[in-house]
Amino acid sequence: MAHAVLRRPRATTTLQLHRVRAVAAAGETARWLAWLALALGAYTVMLLAYGRNPISAYSEILSVTLGSPYGLSEVLVKMIPITLCAMAVTVPARVGLVNVGPEGQLYIGALAATWMVLAAPGLPAWLLLPLASLAGFAGGAAWAGICGVLRARNWLNEVFSTMILNYLAVLVVGYLVFGPWRDPGSGNYPQSHLFPSSGTLPLIGGSRVSVFAFVALAAVAVFGYVLARTRWGLEIRSMGGNPEAARRSGIPIARYMVLLMVIGGGLAGLAGMGEVAGLQHRLNMGVSSYFGYTGFLVSWLAGHRPRLIPVMAFVMAVLASGGDILQITEGLPYAAVTLLMAMFLFVVLAARARRRTA
């Protein structure tokens, strides 16, 4: 908006300036609304084409998720991994890295945390849980760190390496839960042994929301603070804004790239820890329901701005819970919601584009 005013200095008095700004803002809002209407319109057509009542589908998503305390708590349960994965994308994104890999980093984080818990089941909870969290962080961090190093050394762009490592991570977990880690007592469903109670995260109140909700919020708050108020944040923002200028002013770009990928991957790894220790209490192939990819969407929807991450994570968690509901009530696959999420991202990318790159 400010750019629009700078480029077209039509106003000379303050009053006129306000008017120009208001018109520009109104125009922008109108454009956003138009794009949003387009997405919802397309989605409504899609629902109609499948013989579903769009109004009841929309209202069902909202009423089931937001209309009851239980529904709302289920949204919060999903918000934890989505927020952490969104931060995994956001942290490296601020220096211009595109981390597509939180899904894989989550899997490896879950794997490492599971290993820790099952290797030392005798430890008391106050020691075991921090250790397992550390292991989860380290697992995700290592998985992402590989990609950070490859990029910093100019060997391979992180988009490709993180994506390939997503597929590999799922296969590694598959190998373990179908093979060496399989609990023979779990019947036909391949999964690891059940965690001892010292390895499970405390829950908030009587809900299924684990204390990792605070970890997720802390990750957002700390990174927001670092970005806005510290020297590191200034350097990170300058790298994201103009890498060449940052390089010339002596900021160690390569070191930052690796470091931020490591931190990002670690946060996704924590999401994995939160899932195995807070919710499922064992490792299996279903440790993530697209949380990594949803986190990617959230980060881009929020424009990589930390304060918008929880908001967008909430919206996407509502849709994700709604997707589960539609599966049951309308017989629509979860992908029906993926489609709606993708359309939102389309809208935001399209609406934001000109302003950013013009």
Next chain:
Amino acid sequence: MTMTIILGVIAGALASGVSVFYGALGEVIGQRAGIVNLGIEGVMLVGAASSFAVTAVTGSALLGLATGAGAGVAFNLVLGLLVVSRRANQLASGLALWFLGTGASTLIGLSFTGSNIGGLGQVHLPGFDRLPDMWQRVFDQDVLVYLALPIAVAVTWLLWRTRWGLHLRAVGEDRAAAFAAGLSPARLQYQALALAGALYGLGGAQLALAYTKTWQEGMTAGRGFIAVIIVIFAMWRPLRTILGALLFGGAVALGLQLQVRGVATSPFLLDMLPYLLTLLIVLLFGRPKAFAVPMGLREVFGGTAK
């Protein structure tokens, strides 16, 4: 015995690699025009689902192929809205296209999961039936395998021997200069996207109609992303994508051969082979010299060329 395995791997490499080839070939066209499309995976899925649906309904695999290609064109042009018309971030837009394709293909294929089709038959070349059985398997391929080489040659000709190709590559090198020279970058980029989309669609269709003869959610299993990586390995040259695709296909086929022959290894470990191999070859051979990279891509990848 060893020979049977080797021939089995070659036959399998052709059948499973060709979908990646079509993806990579389309991506070469797109990247030569300055567009990095990370959404191939989604477009291939849409191509696979729509071609399978049409084949299942009409019984005609050729109609299915045409539908797959057409759906690929239509779907790939959606990316143009974002990256050509709106100049949005290409990497994020491509991934948005992937999400969109994943969702759309699942819905398209919803009522066809598990249905059986005759699929795309094998081409029988005259005279080849006199070969020993194990050799015949290598040549028992569908029409898209046989078309791969001619199409790659045609694309090479198109890009390097026609005026249109010259213009397209000019746009990919420097959009602004191409515009200043009187070209229409947007139109050329849309044309490149359409052509690439048709190839992605064919790749997806091959997967559904010939290779697996089934539809399954997310059945491309990363082939779209592999295709983008192979473009780097191929240094943006159409014919070299064949080699990259064969390497990937060979790793898939090797894993399958070992599994069939009862090698006592977890199938999960064997499934890792193609991904590891792709990573390895791009790290070993994918360090393009500066002149190999279309200049316009530097902007997209934010400094690094790949």
